[in-house]
Amino acid sequence: MQVSEQEAASGSAAQRIGTFLERRQEQIAQRWADATLFRTVFTVSRDEAVEASKAVVDALAAVAASGRLEDITAPGFGPVREQLARMAASRTRGGSTPAQIADEVADLREPAISLLRGELPDPSDAHSQECLLALTVLMGTLRLVVMETALSTGEELIERQRQQLLEVATPVINLWEGIVAVPLIGTLDSARSQVVMESLLDAIVTERARYAILDITGVPTVDSLVAQHLMKTVAAARLMGAECVVSGIRPAIAQTIVHLGIDLGAVLTRTSLADALAHALSQQGIEVSPRTPVGVSRR
Numbered sequence: 001m002q003v004s005e006q007e008a009a010s011g012s013a014a015q016r017i018g019t020f021l022e023r024r025q026e027q028i029a030q031r032w033a034d035a036t037l038f039r040t041v042f043t044v045s046r047d048e049a050v051e052a053s054k055a056v057v058d059a060l061a062a063v064a065a066s067g068r069l070e071d072i073t074a075p076g077f078g079p080v081r082e083q084l085a086r087m088a089a090s091r092t093r094g095g096s097t098p099a100q101i102a103d104e105v106a107d108l109r110e111p112a113i114s115l116l117r118g119e120l121p122d123p124s125d126a127h128s129q130e131c132l133l134a135l136t137v138l139m140g141t142l143r144l145v146v147m148e149t150a151l152s153t154g155e156e157l158i159e160r161q162r163q164q165l166l167e168v169a170t171p172v173i174n175l176w177e178g179i180v181a182v183p184l185i186g187t188l189d190s191a192r193s194q195v196v197m198e199s200l201l202d203a204i205v206t207e208r209a210r211y212a213i214l215d216i217t218g219v220p221t222v223d224s225l226v227a228q229h230l231m232k233t234v235a236a237a238r239l240m241g242a243e244c245v246v247s248g249i250r251p252a253i254a255q256t257i258v259h260l261g262i263d264l265g266a267v268l269t270r271t272s273l274a275d276a277l278a279h280a281l282s283q284q285g286i287e288v289s290p291r292t293p294v295g296v297s298r299r
Contacts, residue, residue: 008267011132017138018064020131021057024115029053037104041090054085055080056299061093069137072145081149088150090278105146109139143169171204179280180209181273193229197236204240211280212237215273217248227262234267243268243283247276261295 023026031036031055033046042049052239063069079275091101116135120128144176168191173181180203182196200212214233218225230246237244247270270276278288 004107012218013127013134014064014067014069014138016083016131017069017134018061020116020135021061021064021112024112025054025057025061026117028057028112031115032056032108035104035107035111037087037091037101040094041087043139051081051284053082057140058143063141064134064138069134069192070141072141074141081145084146085152088146090228092150098147101150102143102147105143106139108142109136112139121261133229158179170199174203174207174209175213175277176281176285177208178208179213179277180207181213181215182209183215183218186220188219188226188229190225190229193226193233196229197233200233201240203237204237204242209242211283212242212244213273213276213280214244214246215248215276216246216253217273218251219248219253221235222253222256224260224262227257227260227264231267243280245276245279247268247271247273 029050030053033049038049038053042052059078059080061077062077063071063074066074066076068074068076080276088101091104092098093238096104103109111136113132117123120131122128123132170184171184173183175181180200182200184196187197196214200203200214203209204212216222216230234246245268248263249269249271268279270279280287
């Protein structure tokens with residue numbers, strides 16, 4: 001297999017850059033530690049920023065030694081991907097956009113280029129230009145790796161926040177000994193319905209609940225999909241040994257259910273959360289009496 005002179009020169013330049021990075025690791029790390037990307041993430045100790053910078057320089061040296069200057073999947077990046085992910089996540093939480101993070105990575109190029117120029121006998125000759133180009137390409141690849149990591153981290157953060165919002169939006173309340181309730185507010189979709197079911201079943205086990213109340217007073221509309229989710233949740237609660245009561249069915253929702261032909265005959269329903277709680281209490285032998293108005297004596 002024949003190798004062109006250009007490919008051989010490119011490979012040779014990559015090897016020289018790898019050697020340069022290994023030799024100048026400390027100097028590059030010291031300069032990078034004062035750059036925005038590292039300084040704003042490692043705020044406790046500058047030494048910590050220097051060590052993190054050294055790890056990235058080592059990764060770049062390994063990539064250069066392999067000759068895969070433009071490959072973001074090069075094995076050399078493996079050891080620092082987790083660190084880059086933490087750094088990107090830290091900058092994202094600090095309000096930085098992916099574009100700003102990319103610019104911060106781009107700022108790392110000049111300190112390394114400056115040190116390389118200082119080593120070259122004649123920065124303008126062909127061999128020197130090849131080395132400068134190789135280092136520039138390598139730093140561009142690092143930028144892409146950080147961008148990819150930042151976007152991936154951002155997606156994970158958004159998904160985690162979405163899951164947390166779902167959980168916050170579907171709280172399980174322990175109303176009484178053996179009675180739990182889930183007040184639903186807003187639209188029910190498949191993802192949220194799954195969270196409702198899981199949260200309710202966990203609460204039934206944790207609280208040893210015999211009665212579970214699903215209050216849909218805050219649900220604006222009920223369609224066949226929402227009704228199906230409710231039926232599944234009721235069935236799952238029964239399998240766990242708890243009687244499930246659906247409360248908060250307003251007249252408009254009742255009419256919609258009838259028009260859709262949805263059969264909720266197997267589901268115990270009550271007009272309000274108070275009525276559902278009174279039912280659950282009465283089933284446990286606890287009598288609920290209406291409050292006597294002030295100034296009126298019982299006879």
